[in-house]
Amino acid sequence: MKDGMEANRHNKTISLGFVSVRHHPVHGFFGGYLIVNSLARPLEFHCTLPVQPTRSQQILYGSTLCEFVCGEQIARALIAKAKGTPQFVFSDTCAVLTLRHMQSIPLAAIEFPLQTDGSLLRPNSQRTDYFRFKAGGKQFSVLPEFACDSESLKKLFDADKPPIDLLEPFGRIEEALMEANPATKVA
Amino acid sequence: MMSSEFLYPVMIDSDWFSSQLDVGFDFRMEEELACELAIPFTNEINAESLAFESLKVLPIQLSQSLPRTIGFAFPESPQWTAPAAKVFSKTADVSAGKIPSESTAHGDASDSPQSHKSLTRIRPPGDLVRLEDRLYYVLQPPLETIIQSAKLTFPFQPFPYQMEGIAFLFPREAAILADEMGLGKTMQAITAIRMLLLSGELSSVLLICPKPLVTNWMKEFRQWAPELPLAVIEGDSAKRNWIWTNPQAPVKIANYELMMRDRDVFESNALHFDLVVLDEAQRIKNRNSTTSEIVRSIPRTRSWALTGTPIENSVEDLVSIFEFLSPGYLRDDMHLKSLGNATRDFILRRTKDKVMTDMPPKLFRPAELELTGEQRASYKSAEEDGIVQLSKMGESITIHHVFELVLRLKQICNFDPATGASAKLERLEADLEEVAASGQKAIIFSQWVSTLEVLGERLAKYDPLFYHGGVASNKRDGVIEQFKNNPKNKVILMSYGAGAVGLNLQFCHYVFLFDRWWNPAVEDQAINRAHRLGVKQPVTVTRMMSLDTIEQRIHDVLEEKRELFNNLFSETGTPQNLGLNQKEIFGLFGLNVPKYIPKAA
Numbered sequence: 001m002k003d004g005m006e007a008n009r010h011n012k013t014i015s016l017g018f019v020s021v022r023h024h025p026v027h028g029f030f031g032g033y034l035i036v037n038s039l040a041r042p043l044e045f046h047c048t049l050p051v052q053p054t055r056s057q058q059i060l061y062g063s064t065l066c067e068f069v070c071g072e073q074i075a076r077a078l079i080a081k082a083k084g085t086p087q088f089v090f091s092d093t094c095a096v097l098t099l100r101h102m103q104s105i106p107l108a109a110i111e112f113p114l115q116t117d118g119s120l121l122r123p124n125s126q127r128t129d130y131f132r133f134k135a136g137g138k139q140f141s142v143l144p145e146f147a148c149d150s151e152s153l154k155k156l157f158d159a160d161k162p163p164i165d166l167l168e169p170f171g172r173i174e175e176a177l178m179e180a181n182p183a184t185k186v187a
Numbered sequence: 188m189m190s191s192e193f194l195y196p197v198m199i200d201s202d203w204f205s206s207q208l209d210v211g212f213d214f215r216m217e218e219e220l221a222c223e224l225a226i227p228f229t230n231e232i233n234a235e236s237l238a239f240e241s242l243k244v245l246p247i248q249l250s251q252s253l254p255r256t257i258g259f260a261f262p263e264s265p266q267w268t269a270p271a272a273k274v275f276s277k278t279a280d281v282s283a284g285k286i287p288s289e290s291t292a293h294g295d296a297s298d299s300p301q302s303h304k305s306l307t308r309i310r311p312p313g314d315l316v317r318l319e320d321r322l323y324y325v326l327q328p329p330l331e332t333i334i335q336s337a338k339l340t341f342p343f344q345p346f347p348y349q350m351e352g353i354a355f356l357f358p359r360e361a362a363i364l365a366d367e368m369g370l371g372k373t374m375q376a377i378t379a380i381r382m383l384l385l386s387g388e389l390s391s392v393l394l395i396c397p398k399p400l401v402t403n404w405m406k407e408f409r410q411w412a413p414e415l416p417l418a419v420i421e422g423d424s425a426k427r428n429w430i431w432t433n434p435q436a437p438v439k440i441a442n443y444e445l446m447m448r449d450r451d452v453f454e455s456n457a458l459h460f461d462l463v464v465l466d467e468a469q470r471i472k473n474r475n476s477t478t479s480e481i482v483r484s485i486p487r488t489r490s491w492a493l494t495g496t497p498i499e500n501s502v503e504d505l506v507s508i509f510e511f512l513s514p515g516y517l518r519d520d521m522h523l524k525s526l527g528n529a530t531r532d533f534i535l536r537r538t539k540d541k542v543m544t545d546m547p548p549k550l551f552r553p554a555e556l557e558l559t560g561e562q563r564a565s566y567k568s569a570e571e572d573g574i575v576q577l578s579k580m581g582e583s584i585t586i587h588h589v590f591e592l593v594l595r596l597k598q599i600c601n602f603d604p605a606t607g608a609s610a611k612l613e614r615l616e617a618d619l620e621e622v623a624a625s626g627q628k629a630i631i632f633s634q635w636v637s638t639l640e641v642l643g644e645r646l647a648k649y650d651p652l653f654y655h656g657g658v659a660s661n662k663r664d665g666v667i668e669q670f671k672n673n674p675k676n677k678v679i680l681m682s683y684g685a686g687a688v689g690l691n692l693q694f695c696h697y698v699f700l701f702d703r704w705w706n707p708a709v710e711d712q713a714i715n716r717a718h719r720l721g722v723k724q725p726v727t728v729t730r731m732m733s734l735d736t737i738e739q740r741i742h743d744v745l746e747e748k749r750e751l752f753n754n755l756f757s758e759t760g761t762p763q764n765l766g767l768n769q770k771e772i773f774g775l776f777g778l779n780v781p782k783y784i785p786k787a788a
Contacts (some may be wrong), residue, residue, distance in 0.1 A: 031254070039336040040328040045259040077253035083260060165332060168306065173310070176325045180257065180318060 014038045014156075017105065018040030018079035018169040019078060019096055021070040022120035022177055028052035030120065030181060031074035035084045040163035041163040042172075046078045046084040047180050063126045070123055079103055088156055092170045097143050106149040110166055111139035122172060138166060232334050238756060239506050259319050261326075306331055307350040320550045324358045332384075337385055342410050345374065348542040349662055350613065353379045355535045360489045361512035363468070365536040368495040369716030370543070373407045376464055376493055377613060381412040384437055389461040390490075391437055395482065396466035398442035399685060405440065405467070420445055431458060441471050443478050453553050459486040468492035471511055472504035495715070496708040497534065499612035504527060509533075514717050539718070547725040550720050554614050554731045555739075558600065561608040566599045566736060574776055593737055600733040601702055602636050611701055611731045619727060623677045629671070629682050629697040632713045634704055639680040649676045663711035667692070683709050686716060693722040699729045703738055707745055740775050 015038070021031045027050040034043040039049045053061075077094045079089070089099065091104050092112040096162050098109045108131075112122070130141035133150045136157040142149040230514075276321045306329035306415055311321040327333070330350050339456045343566035345353070349371050356362055366372050376394075383389040396404055403418060408417050418436035420427055430439065431452050443450070452458060463485050465471065471479035498504050502523065509530070517529060539546055558566060573592035602609045615631070622629050633639050636655050643651050652670050654663060663685075670679045671694060679686075683704050695717045704710050710730075716728040732738045 034326060036328075042261050042323075042326040043324055044258065044260045045322060045626045046256050048254040074254055077256050080253070081256045081258050156280045164328075164336070168329060168332060171306070171308075172326050172328070176322050179321055179325050181313075185671050 003032050004028070006172075011142075012142065015084060015086045016044060016164070016166075016169075017079075017089035018087055019075050019091045020101075020170050020173045021091075021093060021096060021123055022174060023123045024050070027181065027183060029074060029123070031070070031078050032083060032177045033075070033078035033084060034169055035086050035171050036169060039170070040169065043178060044082055044106055045083050045173075046081045047177055048074050048077060052180065054098050062158060065108055066095045066123045066125055066129065067098045070095035072102065075099040076102050079105070086103045088153060090166055092167075093122050094130055094141050096125045097125075097130070097141065100143050100146050100149070106142075107153040108140040108142045108149055111141070112166065112167065112170070119176065129130070136166070164185070188675065229471075257318075259322055261323060274437055295662055304427055305347065307347070307354050308778060309354045309357050311434070313775070315358075316362075323425075330354055330357075333382060333386075337382075339381070339385075340468075341378075345378070346542070348373075348537055349375050349378075352384070352535060352537075359491070359533075361533055363492045363494065363497055363508060363512065363534045365494055365497045365534050367467050367536075367538045368712050368719065370497070370537060370539060370719075372403065372493045373466075374411050376466075377408055377411040378492065380438065380462065380464070381415060384415060384463070385748055390435070391434075391460045391488070392439070392464065392477040393460045393485065394438065394440045394464045394466065395446060395468065396440065398444050399660055399663060400466060401440055401442055403690070405728070408438065411436065420449070424448075428452070443482075446481045447477055448718060450477075450763070453481070453485050456486055457500075459488075460493065461487070462489040463487040464491045465473040465495065465511065466493045466513070468494040469496050469499050469504060469510050472499060472507045473505040474510050479507065479511070483514070495586045495712060497536075497707050499706055505530065519734060547718075547722055550725050550727045552729045554611070554729050555734050556610040556614055556731065558733050558736065559603065559607045559608040559610050559613075561603040562610065562733075565603050565605060566596060569595055569599055570737075577729070577776060586772060589776065592777065593741075593772070597702055598638070600736050600738050601635075602641060607641070610733065612642070614731065615642075615699060615701065618647065618697075618699070619678065626674075627677070627697055628695045629678050629699060630682055630686070630692060630695050630713075630717060631678060631699045632686065632703055632710075633680070633701045633725045634683050636682060639682060641678055646678055646680075651680050652678050653679040654677050655680070655685045658685070681713070681716075686713065690714045691719060691721075693719050695726075696722070696724045697729070699731065701731055701733060703730065703741065705741070737775060744771050 007020055010012050010049065014037055015031060017035050019031070021029055021032045023029050029051040031048040031051075033044075034042060037043055051074055053065055058065055061134050070093065075091070076099055079099065086105065089107045091107065091109045094109040095175045097107060097109055098115060131144045131147040131150065132139060134140070135150070139147075139148065140153060193513075233750040308329050309327045311322050314418040315321050317323070319655070323711045328336075330353060333339075352364060352366065352375035354373075356364060358374065364372050364375060366375075380389070380392050386603055405419065410416060415438055416429050418433060419441045420430050420439060424431070427445075427659060429447055430436075431449065443784060463482075465482060473479060492508050492512060497508055503519050505526070506519050506521075512533065517526065521529070529564070531785050557563075566648045568593075573595065573738070577588060577592065595620060598604070601611060619629060631642060631651075633638075633642070636657055639653060639655055643653060650673075652666050654666050658666060666679070667690060670676050670692075679692075698709060698714050698717050704713075714726070716726075732742055
């Protein structure tokens with residue numbers, strides 16, 4: 001009983017971050033970062049203006065360009081601007097995971113089989129050596145050098161059930177990105 | 188790892204080149220990079236021909252700046268107050284009622300991708316301009332998540348279109364929920380109110396409805412939001428004053444009739460409501476009426492209107508409702524198309540055939556009857572005399588004179604005044620035998636209480652019950668309960684005025700319109716007492732009409748208009764219910780409208 005109450009109290013103070021990057025064939029990359037409370041209600045939202053990698057970046061980063069733009073540029077900028085510090089940050093693309101080198105909040109990418117229907121696409125990472133694990137009935141990936149994040153995540157899901165639906169907030173982020181950048185909406 | 192600097196060798200030593208750049212770097216890329224960096228590039232450079240000392244390296248600084256961001260914080264971050272917390276428990280006696288069993292918390296927070304298809308998102312209203320305001324709604328969780336996290340329970344799981352209706356109302360300051368009767372406007376409004384109250388976005392709500400529907404609203408609130416205390420504005424002046432100012436009950440229910448007596452309450456501007464909801468909002472279709480003026484004067488932040496017939500007679504009805512929602516937004520002289528465009532974001536209108544594809548159908552069975560011999564003789568005589576008299580009146584004729592004749596003729600279509608003969612009754616008796624034999628019940632509508640009373644006598648074997656203006660309002664709920672529960676009462680006789688709105692009689696599968704109302708919208712409302720959510724079988728509607736009479740002429744005019752408006756509003760989805768205007772009423776007898784007659788209210 002006491003454990004349950006503890007868990008309940010713990011859930012009420014929890015906040016989670018969701019960072020997503022989308023690619024538009026014309027306008028480039030867009031990033032959004034949503035922090036929600038334990039009831040999935042929004043606390044903060046940050047988004048970037050469209051980012052177009054320069055030709056030099058394309059050449060220099062080659063096959064790692066996606067990780068550079070999504071993780072080191074966009075996600076980094078978003079997390080830096082946020083006032084709140086969530087217990088955990090989730091992403092819907094592994095391309096964002098390089099961000100973990102630059103900030104201390106545990107970070108995992110959720111396996112997200114559905115590609116969006118609209119004009120904004122989820123960028124894919126070329127990297128294949130992620131540390132993959134299951135928690136709360138979902139498949140996650142973290143950077144192998146931060147495999148300890150998997151333990152943090154499992155602790156977060158004490159009851160083997162995430163406090164909120166972890167996929168749904170990404171839909172909100174995508175809609176918010178389109179709202180903030182109307183040119184990306186499908187006609 | 189982030190690269191911040193790239194050394195571009197202008198004169199290249201082949202060893203250095205191979206050791207420093209581990210990316211696949213061919214000459215094509217090198218050339219492109221040179222262009223990008225605006226450095227002259229030549230492939231004529233021959234490394235072997237250059238001395239090592241001549242190697243020059245230009246450091247190219249890559250930009251360290253991060254992308255620009257826009258940020259929004261939602262500091263109020265409203266917390267859901269779960270009903271179990273019983274925030275309003277101090278006054279919960281007001282809402283004491285049966286708490287429905289926890290049938291479901293809609294939408295398990297299952298995160299299977301498939302479940303996302305059924306999520307209902309709150310969309311920002313079109314009139315919200317600031318990005319921050321729009322994102323506030325875009326970023327709210329889906330209704331199913333809110334319901335789940337707030338542990339809200341419902342007596343039964345709302346239909347998806349009802350969830351859409353709730354999501355439509357939730358963010359709006361001005362809205363008309365104009366669903367066809369029977370689709371659950373009441374439940375949608377109550378749930379939206381409930382969610383807004385529990386989220387702390389509202390704290391005071393005033394709902395105004397016709398007096399006979401107050402008890403129905405209370406019942407629905409108890410069913411759909413049992414934790415919300417209600418206060419019904421009633422009693423003597425002192426009691427009403429106390430209720431108006433009592434902050435304990437977040438939801439107050441008043442009736443239109445009472446608003447006339449309590450108008451002083453609002454003149455002081457001391458009261459302010461976060462939301463005012465008008466049920467059967469067509470009540471304010473005449474914007475010059477006192478009711479409309481009083482309702483518009485209520486200090487409020489949000490204004491919602493619920494009506495199945497936002498247009499009963501003309502588009503002016505809609506303009507009048509908008510005078511409550513957003514004064515001055517619409518004008519009477521607006522073209523239909525621009526009116527449709529201007530109102531699209533404010534009105535949500537669904538019809539049963541669109542959203543309830545699995546709902547049993549309405550089966551219309553026109554009963555086009557020849558008058559009996561006695562009726563025909565009386566009718567002919569009355570019509571001829573009446574027209575002669577009207578013609579003699581010349582310019583002194585008024586619409587009331589025409590109405591009188593219409594009503595007299597319609598009454599003859601029901602019963603012959605001399606003998607009581609009635610072709611309609613003969614048909615009705617035959618049909619009712621079949622209805623009763625199959626264990627079913629029937630609703631019979633008429634516009635006259637006197638007709639209902641005659642029918643009550645002639646149909647005594649079915650133990651008919653009465654529901655009309657002559658039945659005291661505090662007894663009406665009992666009548667409905669008795670009709671629902673007592674198998675002996677096979678028939679209920681209703682007037683259009685009393686029985687057309689707000690009643691749930693979906694256990695009844697036969698509706699008879701003994702005579703026809705002036706406006707198909709009112710008839711539709713009457714029919715939809717039975718054909719509404721929860722109905723298990725098709726509803727058979729028998730519309731009785733006497734051939735070659737005033738009834739047929741009215742019917743033909745209304746059908747013509749219905750067709751015309753179907754065409755006009757097909758693009759906007761605006762409802763198409765229209766009644767007879769002055770010119771058409773005069774036209775029933777081939778008369779012209781006198782020039783000086785003022786426009787009817």
